[in-house]
Amino acid sequence: LKAGGAYVPLDPAYPSPRLNQVLADAAPRLLLCDAAGRAALGPEVLTGVTVVDLETATPGWAELPASNPDPRALGLTSRHLAYVIYTSGSTGTPKGVMVEHASTVNLLHWSSGVFADSEISRTLFSTSISFDLSVYECFVPLSQGSTLYLVEDALALAQTPLDVSLINTVPSAIAALVDRQAVPASTSVINSCGERLKADLIERVFDSSGVEKICNLYAPSETTTYSTWICMPRGEAVVETIGRPIANTRIYLLDAHGQPVPFGAVGELYIGGAGVARGYLNRPELTAERFIASPFVEGDRLYKTGDLARYLPDGNLEFLGRNDDQVKIRGF
Template identity: 50%
Template sequence: SQRLRQLLDDAAPKLLLCDAAGRQALGASAIAGLTAVDLDAATPAWTNRPASDPDPRALGLTSRHLAYIIYTSGSTGTPKGVMVEHAQIARLFEATQNWYDFSAGDVWCLFHSFSFDFSVWELWGALRYGGRLLLVPSYTARSAPDFYHLICKSGVTVLNQTPSAFKTFIQATCESGIHNHLRYAILGGEALEPSVLKPWYARHSDRTPQIINMYGITETTVHATYCPLIESDTSSSFSPIGERISDLRLYLLDGHGAPVPFGAVGELYIGGAGVARGYLNQPELTAERFLADPFCGEPGARMYRTGDLARY
């Protein structure tokens, strides 16, 4: 309840979508004064809207307006609202299309909570390419055997998982005799320990389906790197994150902001088209983490200081 109220106070939304559980968690006082749409209502409020909404361009909206604000977990302090624009999402799919060749024939599944930015990849991926989106019930997502059965039955071709969730998914595949239709299993959201994939490769080839590890953070729009994995990677003792997405720039810098030599550990900074606008209502923290990019000649170029360590 406290977290939800905190987010409402910070974001100051004009409209609140809520169900009975949300109303109870927030409490009547938090909702008072807000225009709320009750998702449990027999007749949803949007059924009374005009048949045709105005063209967004007629309202002066562009790709530089915000698509969403997603709040960080708050594990290192107060949750921060990351402001991401439409253009930053659209270019994510444009810049990765040559790797994936997604199409209208793909079936995606919404496995993750929409408060976690992995869901942005799942939702917009299906919509962007005209594919089908399977909505995974929460009780099914909590049971790896039930989830595996669902994606097989539904013909899912694009699966997105955190490594920890994929570990239980692998166990479910080993215990099931059902064949899946996956083209890709895309991992992200946390560091990968490659050895957990050994049982997977004992039953699957390197290419069918292809396992991809993608490193990324909310502040750089979901994904920043791409690393197709093969069976030999399971002997690695580190988490391979591969190469940058083409419209991003990756820097490994020392404590003085200078590039580190090959093989040395440095802090990872990310520049380019995926860098978010900043943190909502936190100009000082935005200035601290979203920095001018001294290595790029483009006017106004910025880079994000991730706090993560890496090496070439």
């Protein structure tokens, strides 16, 4: 990242055909690989790409300076790519979402402004690197000088409790932790994301643990991990909404003609602002279809999510399901 390279995550737990499909589409210049990665990919794939072996006695970067490269000397800007992450492909061919540094930095700055240092200080990193929740779990604590605890998955806490302050995971994993009475006593915040969060689960967490607040977060990968959120502190009303936009993010509910619907009416959810990705790698036609120029803010772009929502009287967004089954938005 500091040298201006964009990373493409490959989880060796994924099926080899899926990994090979991503490699063929992304065509990376370098592959950082260990024994598990080599086994997952197979020898045929490794012949067509420059491989940096992470397990050699003398790593490939041993002779390079320890100091950071100068971004100005390299000509780097915030518009350079930070990563390309692939969608699940459950509705077709996986699509590589291109996310720039500026979009990721916006997410990190927003998080540092809404969570106290003590809440982020010990963050659980349990999501697969091929899933964009990992961007939040990895880079939020690292960018704030905090500690991250890297585990296979959140359910590992049932076997080995850790001194974590924040858990960022899907509701199904949260429910399993509650069932096993495995939410660490040190946990003050749980971020729920990737699936619909039900009120009864929120209440179960508060009843069975010392968690002080539960936050519900929503966004497709195409708008950089999270675009809306709501936080529910212990003792306050529990609601089933996806909240309001995070910093520098715009939400529009539009009808079939691209016009805003009346307050309280159902519309398709479009997302604009700093989190909108550059587009899909090697998919210019699909990029043009889903990433459109905003008719509301000059120079802004909107991502067409395919999700339906409406505003509640308190100004929060209620998620209502899919509008277009051909578009895959994770979790909802």
